[in-house]
Each structure stands twice: as C-alpha cells, then as structure tokens.
Amino acid sequence: MILHWSKKKSITGNKATPYLRSIILLFVFYLPITGVSQTKLNVHGYLTQAFAISDGHQILGIPSTGTSDYRTLALQFRFDLDEASNFVIQLSHKKTGKSPLAVLEKDIALDWAFFQHKFSNQYSIKVGKIQIPFGIYNEVRDVGVLLPFYGLPYAPYGEGGYMSETVDGLSITFMSEDFNPWNFEFSIYAGHWSWSEWFNTKNVFSGALEQQVGIAQIEKGVGGQLVLNTPVDGLRLIAAGQFGRVVDGLSFSENGILGPKNFYDGLLAIDADFEKYFFRSEFLFLALDKTDVQVNAGYAQAGYYFSESFSLNIQGEMFRVNYLTLPPILSKITGKSSFSFDFDIDYAIGFKYNFSSNYTLKLEGHWNKGYLVEEIALSPFQEKAAETLYSILSLSTSF
DSSP states (O other): OOOEEEEOOEEEOOTTHHHHHHHHHHHHHHHHHHOOOOSSEEEEEEEEEEEEEESSSOBTTBOTTOEEEEEEEEEEEEEESSSSEEEEEEEEEEEETTOGGGGGOOSEEEEEEEEEEESSSSEEEEEEEEEOOOTTTGGGTTOGGGOSSSSOOTTTSSTTOSOOSEEEEEEEEEEEOTTTTOEEEEEEEEEEEEEEEEEEEEOTTTOOEEEEEEEEEEEEEEEEEEEEEOSSTTEEEEEEEEEEEEEETTTBSTTSSSOSEEEEEEEEEEEEEOSSEEEEEEEEEEEETTSOOEEEEEEEEEEEESSSSEEEEEEEEEEEEEEEEOOHHHHHHHSOSEEEEEEEEEEEEEEEEEEETTEEEEEEEEEEEESOBSSSOOOTTTSOOEEEEEEEEEEEEEO
16 A cells, blocks of 8 residues: 545536536637737736656556646636736546546636735735745646646645645735845745545455545645845745644544544745856655654756757656554564655656747656556555656646
8 A cells, every 4th residue: 555645626517517527718819919918907827737647557647548638727816906916717528547536526626716915015914715835846836837837746736745825814025125135035824725635545355456546635834935035146046844643534533544643844945047048956854743754855957958948957856755654563573663765756858848938848758767657546655666667748837
C-alpha cells in the first residue's frame, strides 16, 4: 500500500455544466480576438489542452495508450467596486486522464471566490476562498503560458503534493519599498483547506487491483510567506511555512494509518529570471507531530532562451520519505522499525515555443522512477520503484 496526497478544490456540478463548459470555451477563444473589456467587470481566462502518453506504466493519469483527456481551463471574473476594493471569482474545468483522483473531478469547479480591499499601497486583505501565497508557482499553477512545462513538479506541487492551492479564510499582505533597492512582500493567512489521498491495494483472494480515494481536512491552518526582491533585476528569494491539524481521509481519521496529526512545513525558494536564461529551485520540508515521519521534496529548473519565442527547459525533482514506520510483520523480518526511501524521482527536458504572448506550444519528455504508477499496487516496503517514460504535447492560450 502506498499513499498519495494532492490538493483538493471545492467542487460544484450539475446538469448545466456542459453548457457552462461551452460558454467558457467561447470566452477563451473569442475574447483574445475581440479585446472585449468593461470598466467595472474584467474577464480573464486560460486553456491548456494536451496529449500525453507513457511507455508502459500509467502515471499521473497518463496511460500507455495515450490520452487527450488532459487539460486545464478557467474563467476569472473581477468586479472593481472602486480603486481599493474588488470581488474575484474563478471557475475551472480540469481533466487528468485516468488518474484515480478523476472520480473527485466535476465539470465545473470553484477555484476562487474572495473580496479584496487595499487599505494603502502597502496593506491589503483578502477574505473568502483565496489563493495561498506559498512558493513560486502556487498562485499560477495551471496557467500554461507562464509555466515551462505542462504541469508543476510533483515535489512539492502537483497531483500528490502537500500544498493546497486555496484556503477558505483570510490573508493579509504587507508590501514595503522602504529599503530600496531591496523590497519585500510579507503575507499571512489562516483558515481551512484539504488534501486528497489515494492508494492502491491488491485483493488477496482475486489478485484484482483496488483503488481507494479519500479527503483529509486541514483544520485551523495558518501560514505565511516572505518574498524578498533583491537589487539584482529578476532575482528574488522566498521563505514560507504552514502549520495545522490534519483529520479524516484515508490516513488521518481516528482509525486511519496515522490518525489525526498536527503538521508543519517550511519552504525555501530562489527564482532567477534573466534575459537569456532562468533558474528556479524550491525545497520543502514537512513533518507530522508525534511521529518520526518526514518528507523532503525539491526541484531545480533551468531554461535557455534562444529567442523571445523559443526556449529549452530542463528539470529535476526528488520526493523522499524518511522514517516511515514499517508494518509489524516486516519489522520482525528486517529488525528495523522504520525505513526511508525515494518516493519519486523525475527528470524532464522540454521545448517551449511562443506564437505570441498568449499562445504557447510545449513538447516535453520525462524519465520517472518511483511509486506514482497507478495501474498496479506497488509497495515501497517490498518492491523496487517502477521506471516510466512519458511525454506531453500541449497548447496553451490565455487572455
């Protein structure tokens, strides 16, 4: 048995969702051409459509037969009450191929819904379902034209990351330019969010694969982030952290594998984007209270701009689980109470071509070694990690 965590969005859906999806598609392709805008109401959106295929194992919803059921799409409505206050609502549609988490997806999901007020150029507040300021990409995680690859690194983002996209609560942001040429932005937030979990098991009688999906709730969660903009143009440093109590789901229910637990995590990141190249790296540390379990996850990205339109990107990522408690029977056999292992290692190379500022084509290949495979039950306690090659071709637009 192996567990996977991922961010969970609030979901809505009904018989009208096919019509809503059609309306969203119309906005996505029509508005960039017409340039429609309103004084009080602004509409923005994005769409990324992809074809993905793996060489054998199914991973991240990508089967060996290939899938075009792989996309992200959103419409954002922003209504400005005045120069200081606005409402923002974002609806989305997302497909992840044959991922076990697809059972949680509805045609239309509510991404964000919040009220924002700026008290001054330095202080602002958001209340509602808001984006979590955490790391380089968390607030733009599905905007394909901004990303070097189709999706974000599994470590620490993506399907299975310990990082939620939104929180139901409030955030306060302070921006300072008093230390020029240095300046910084500091945000704190509090509220509730959730993770999705899934794992595979094999039926001991029939040998059939069985998949289970659950939702863990983060109660009384709090977090903060500091973004430091340096005197070097294009270089910024980020430090962030979170704390909360995890309950329910497959792992954190009273009778679950771990039971209710307090957790805390920390993240350090560097984001350097210059004229001819970029480099980005993030490292996440997560621990569960009253256990020895720890997670170390990180990645490094680099890219070279051959021109304003064409770039080559590479990426390496690692997700390591430390001091995971062994089942009693294996503990007796090995004489150890816990062990550590690399849950996921992924290397990627890709090409990105910008037809314009809001139309982008990407082709990428990944080599993966780990336990993310979805069509078999693979236990890190007893079996070697699976090796998988997969490729993604995607086209993105935004307005």
